[in-house]
Amino acid sequence: MFSLSPVSPDNTFRKKRIERVCKMIADHVARHGHCRIIDLGGTRGFWEVWRDMIDFDTVSITCVNIDVAAQPPAEVDLPIEVIEGSACDLPQYADNAFDLVFSNSVIEHVGLWPNKVAFAREARRLAPSYFIQTPNYGFPIEPHARFPMLHWLPRPMAYRIHMLMRTGFYPKAATLDDAMFAAEDAIMLDRRQMRHLFPDATVESERFFGLAKSLMAIRHKPAESARIAEAA
Structure with missing residues (x-):
């Protein structure tokens, strides 16, 4: 069934995103035996929806959110830490403190351009890989x-x-x-802005009836590419 619900495992767009993220996770697990994820602006509930797709024996997640009190209690026991904080300023974490930065439909909510620049700076420094998704300003329906x-x-x-x-x-x-x-x-971004904010990423489109509904900035080196680079 086709669904656009943000809390449904039948949401086609979100499921495809998570499938992509799972491949990135697998590369880090193959290299290090684990994958540490920081979700900028995320919630425990988001990951509980997709828990059957993720091997939490090798994955730990830290969600950073400015409104922790509003989040519902955990439904299942998973290695997910939720901390209160701004995704635009996380000095408590060193560069590459995590393996993967993830963010789903958050950067459009952080405010004006200086905040978006700060958000992108944190996303780019906190891990070698990142997956940042946001609705596309050029799509005619405000999501x-x-x-x-x-x-x-x-x-x-x-x-x-x-x-x-x-x-x-x-x-x-x-x-x-x-x-x-x-x-x-929500102050949405277009492709040119995303490329500027994430110059070391590939910016891809998520399409709905041929139109770019969302934009995804992805930086990742697959496990095989990493082995080749190390051997060179």
């Missing part, structure tokens, strides 16, 4: 509000729409403050 072209409108028009009706994940705004929060909650 959070589920509303056509809402992200292309000027803020004074966008907040008025949020005050008129429920928009996707956002309830109908009761106040102007609520409407402005919804209008400014």
